[in-house]
Amino acid sequence: MRQGKWFLNGLLAAGLGVMLSSAATGAMAQDEIKIGEINSYSLLPAFTEPYRKGWQLAVEEVNAKGGVNGKKLVVISKDDAGKPADAQTAANELVSKEGVAMLAGTFLSNIGLAVSDFAKQKKVFFLAAEPLTDAITWEKGNKYTFRLRPSNYMQAAMLVEEAAKLPAKKWATVAPNYEYGQSAVGVFKKLLSAKRPDIQWVEAQWPPLGKIDAGPVVQALAQANPDAILNVEFGGDLVKFVREGNTRGLFKNRAVVSFLTGEPEYLDALKDEAPTGWIVTGYPWYDIKTPEHAAFLKAYQDKYKDYPRLGSIVGYETIKAAAAILAKANSTDPEKLIAAAEGIKLPSPFGEITFRKIDHQSTLGAFVGKTAVKDGKGVMVDSVYRNGADYLPSDAEVEKLRPKS
C-alpha cells in the first residue's frame, strides 16, 4: 500500500514534468501564426486522410506565397478519437497550451457542436469544416463559429429541387437512426411537401447507424411499394443497403434521391455495384472543368499521386479560408477575426464563396447529378454545381432560427 502511494506520487510528478516541459515549448514564435486543427483521424481515417492531404496542400500554398501577412502559417493538428469530450480536451490544449489563433476542423456533427460550444465559452474563433448539422449555424449557432461545408438544409434543398420534378407521389425514406439522419429526413420532407402537397410518405425505416440489417430493411421498403425512395444511408451501411437492394430489385423502376452518395468517399466504395440513376449530391472531380478546380486538381495530383475526395476540397478550403480571414483581420484577436470573416469573399476550387454575416454559413455549394457506372466504377453524370447561396432560407427565417446573443 505504502509503495502504491509513492508510486502514485512519482507518477504525478512525472506527469507534471512532462506537461510543464511541453508547455514551455508552446510559447508562440513571433514569425508564426498558428491554427489549431481537430478531426477524427483515428476513428474515420477514410474521410480524414484526404481531408488532411487537402489542408496540407493549402498550408504549402499559403506559405509559398509568403504566408499570412509575412508570417509563416503553422497548423497544429489533433485527433479527437471521434469523441466530443476528447475534442474539447484537444481544443483546450490547442488554445491554452499551443496558443493558436483559431480552431478549425471537425467532421462529426456532435464534435463540431462540442467545439463550437467550447469556442463560445472560451471566446475563440472556430471554423467548422465538415459537420453538416444545421444546429451549428442556426439553433445552437454562436458568433465565434463559422461553417464551410454546405449544410444539411442546403443539401436537402438542392435535392428537393430535383425530387419535386419527379412524377413520384408515394415516398419512402431510409436513414440512420441518429440526429443527422433524422434531421436530413425531416428537412427533406418539409421542403418537398411544401413544394408538392400531393406527396404521401408511405414508409420510414430507421436502421441503427453502422449496423443496418439490410435484408429486412429492403424488404420492408419494398413491401410499402413506394414510387420513390429518399436515402440518407452512407458508408458501410450504404454498401449493404445498395447490395441488398440491387439483389432484391428494390431500385428497379423506382426513383431514388440520396444524400452525399455522389461523394467519392461513398461512391468509390461501391465499385461497379454503384447504383445507377440515383439523384445525389456529391463531388465529380473528374467532370469539373473550371480553371480554379483544374489548378487545384493538378496541384493535388502532383503532390499526392491520388485523386481528391470531397474531404480534400473541404480540408483545402478550410485552411485557405482561415488564412484569408487571418490576413484580412491582420490580428489574432477573436473579435477582429469575426469582423474579418463576416462577409469575406474568397476563391475556392468551386468558385467564389462568401461567409454570410447573418449565420456564418459559407456559400460553398455542391454538385447535384445522377449516378452511373463507367469503366467498372461509380460516377456522377449530368452534374451541375449548385451555389450554396441559392439554397438557404430567407434572412427573416434565419433570424428566427438563430439565438440572439
Added chain:
Amino acid sequence: MAFYVVQFLTGLASAASLFLVASGLSIIFGVTRIVNFAHGAFYMLGAFVAYTLTERLSGALGFWGGILLASLAVAVFGVLIEMILLRRIYRSPELFQLLATFGLTLMIEDLVILIWGPDDLLGRRAPGLRGAVDFFGQQVPSYDLFLIVLSPIVLGILWLLFRRTRWGVLVRAATQDRDMVAALGVNQKWLFTSVFALGVFLAAFGGALRIPRDAANHAMDLSVIVDVFVVVVIGGLGSIIGAFVAAVLVSELNAFGILIFPKISIILVFLVMAVVLIVRPWGLFGKPEAPARKTPGLTVQPWRPLSANERVAMIGVLIVAAALPLFGGTYVLTVASEIAIFVIFAASLHFLMSVGGLASFGHAAYFGLGAYGVAFLAKMAGLPMIVCLLIGPLLGLLGAAVFGFFAVQLSGVYFAMLTLAFAQIVWSIAFQWVSVTGGDNGILGVWPAAWASGAAAFYWLSLGVAVLVVAALRAMTFSPFGYALRATRDSALRSEAIGIDNKRIQWTAFVIAGTAAGIGGALFAFLKGSVFPDNVGISLSVDALVMVLLGGVETISGAIVGAIVYKALNIWLVSHTDLSKLVLGAVIVLIVVAMPKGIVGMIETLQARRGRSTKSAMLASRVESAE
C-alpha cells in the same frame, strides 16, 4: 403472405452470420472462461484477409478457397495469440483476460488500417450466388439461401464434433469443470489452444462470409462484438444450440419488429437480453455457473486501513496535488480535473468490483445519468451550479436503484451482461430521444458558474470532490457494510448463513457505486460544458473496467492509480499520435503480461514477497500437511 415468408427467410440469413461468430465466442468462453473481447477483431481480420485472398485468387474455387484459407489463416494467428499471450494469464484474476483481449482489439484496429489502408473494401460477390430467387413475386437473394442452409450445417458439424469425438467429450467436460479435466491428466494447454483456434476460426469464417454482402470496414469489430455477446448470453454461455436459437430469435424479432417499430433495431437485442435474463438468469439453454474455484496461491492479503505513516504520505500526495495550480497552466489543470473525475468514476466501479465482486459492464450508465441530470437541471430548470451538482447525481442513483435491483439477482458474467444491457438501453434513449436529450448532438452550454469557471478553481473543486468520494468509499470498505459486502463476495453461502441478506447488501452497494459514478458524471458535464450520449456509451464503460483492472482489482486503491495512468496515457497519446490505439493496446497487453495483478497489485506482491520469504516456506509445509 409471401412477404412474411421472405421476411422470415431474410431474418434467418441474418441469423446465420450472427450464429457463426457467436458460436465461436461461446465455445471459447465455455472452456477457457475468457471473455474474448478480441472476437470482433478476429471477425474483422477474417473479412479483410478474405478480401485480399478472394481478389487475388480467381474463379469460384478461388473465391471459396479464399474464404476458407482466410479463416484458417486467422485461426493460426489466433493460436499464436493464445500461446504467446493468453497462456500466461489463465491464472490471473477473473476478467483480466478481458483487459488483454481489449488491448489486442485496439492494436488490431490500427494494424488493419496500417495494412489495408483506411478505405472500406468492397469484395467480390459469391460466384454463382449473385442473383435472387423469385418467390411469389418476392426476391430472395441466393446468397441468403446459402447462408440459411449453411448455419444448420455448421451447427450439425459442431454438434458431431462435440458429441462424437474424444476431443469434443473433453471440451464438454472442461466446460462443466475444467479443474476436473486437468486432474484427469488431459493436457489442458493444448485443449485450450485448440478450442481457441476453433473459436477464432468460426469468427473469421463469419467475417469472411460477410464479403459478398458487405464492404470490409474498420468498424466491423465493434459493431459485431456487442451483439454477439448478447446472443451468446441470451442462448446461455457455452451452449452452441443456445447461440443458434438466440441468433434466430434476435434476427427474426428484428426482421418483424422493424415493420411495426422501425426504430427498434438499435435497442432490440438489449431488450431481449434484459427480458431473458430477468426471466431465465442463465440464458435460454444455459446452466447455472459452477462456482468458480479459488486457485490456491491467489488468495488475497486481507485489506487493512492506512497506517499512521501511510496517512502522512497520503496527505503529502494531496498537498502536492493541491499545489498543482501554482505551477500548471490551464491545459494541465483541465487535464488534471478530467483525471480527478475519472478517479471518481473508476473508484466507484472498483468499489462494486473489488469489495462486492460485481463486475459491471455498463457502469457508464450512471456516470452518464449524473451528467444528464446536471444538464437537465442547468439547461431546463436553470438551477445554479451547486444545486445541480448536488441533485444531478440523484439521476444516477435512481437509475442504479432501478437497474441494480434486477442486476444483483444475477452473478458473474450474467450480471455483467445485464448491466451492459441496461446501459445500452439508457444510451439508446439518450441517442434517440432527440427532443429531450438532443440526441447525438447532445446538450450544450452546461458551463460552470463564474466562481468555478477558472481552470484552477474547477481543478480544486474536482480534486476536493474526488478526495471526498474516494475517502467515503474507502471508509465504507472498512465499515460493517463493507465487510458484509465482501462477505457476500467471498462466500455467498456463508454470508447467508450468518444472517446477511446478500441481495439487499449488493443492491445497496450498486446504488452507492451508481451514485458515486453520477457525481463523477455531474462534474464531467461542467468540465466539458456539454453532455453527449457517449457519456453513457459502451466505450466509456470499458474504459472504466480497464482502469480498474489496470490498477488491480484485488486492491483497495488500484482504481486511483489505474485511472491516473490510463487517462493520462490516453490523453497524451491521442494528442501526440494518430496510432494511439496501437500504442495504448500494446501498453495494456504488456502490463497484463508483466503485472497480472494490476499495477498496485504488483507493487503489493513485491512488497509482500520481500517481507515474507521465510513465512511462505512455513505456509507451504502447512498446506502439505493439510492434504
Added chain:
Amino acid sequence: MSAAPVLLVVEGLTKSYGGVHAVRDVSFSLSAGEILALIGPNGAGKSTCFNMLNGQVTPGGGRVRLLGRDTTGEKPRAVWRLGVGRTFQITATFPTMTVRENVQVALVSHHSRLFDMWSSAPKLARDEAERLLDLVGMNGYADRPCGELAYGDLKRLELAIALANQPKLLLMDEPTAGMAPRERVELMRLTARIAREQSIGVLFTEHDMDVVFEHADRILVLNRGSLIAEGVPEEVRRDPQVRAIYLGEGLVYDARHRDGAPA
C-alpha cells in the same frame, strides 16, 4: 434429558429431485444440550436433509419447527436469526479477511449493524471475537489471513463463526471431514464441551464412526432417504438393518482411515 426444552422438531420431511426421492418422510426431534448424529452411507440424503433444516433447500413436504416456530421454507438468514449456527461440509469462510474479521462479520450481523457505513468494522466487537476464537483455541491466529489457514483450522474457525450468534442449535455437516485423525477427535471434543457448557443442541452428520460413537447422545440412521434406525449408540450398533447397510465396509466398528468422502 427429558427436562430440557425441545429445540427442533422435524415431521415428515420429504424432498425429491426429478422423481428420485432424496429424503422421504423423515421425522425426529432434538432437545437443548443434546448431541444428535445423523449417519448413513453416501447418497443416503444426509446433506439434503441438513440443507432443508436451515433453509438452503426448500422441503418438498413436511414441517420443520425450530424453537417452537414453524420455519419450513424460510431462508437460511431467517433461520440463523432464530439462533441456529451452521458449519459446512466444505468450509465456507471469507478468505480475504483475517481470522478475527471472519468472526467480526458474524458478530456485526448478530448485532444488526450490517448497514452501518461509517464505523470501522475492524474495531467493532473485537473483544467478543477474541473470546470466541479463544473458545475454539484459535487465539493465536486472529491476525492471520483466513486464506492461509490449514484445513483443520478453518473448521475450527467455522465453529467460532457458528457460535457468534449465541446459537441454541448447531447444525454441523461433517464437521471433521478432511481433517487429520487427531484433529478430528480434538474438534469434536471441543464441540461437545461447548455444547454441554452452553446447553446447545447439536445435530451433525459424520462419516467417522469413532467420532459418532464417542460423542453422540443419540444416532439417526438414514438410508436411501428414509430413517431406518434411531436410538442411543448401543442400540444402533446392534440394529441388524444398520449392520446390513454397513456390512463389508466395517465402518460401524472401526473406521480409522476413511477420509470424509462427499455424501
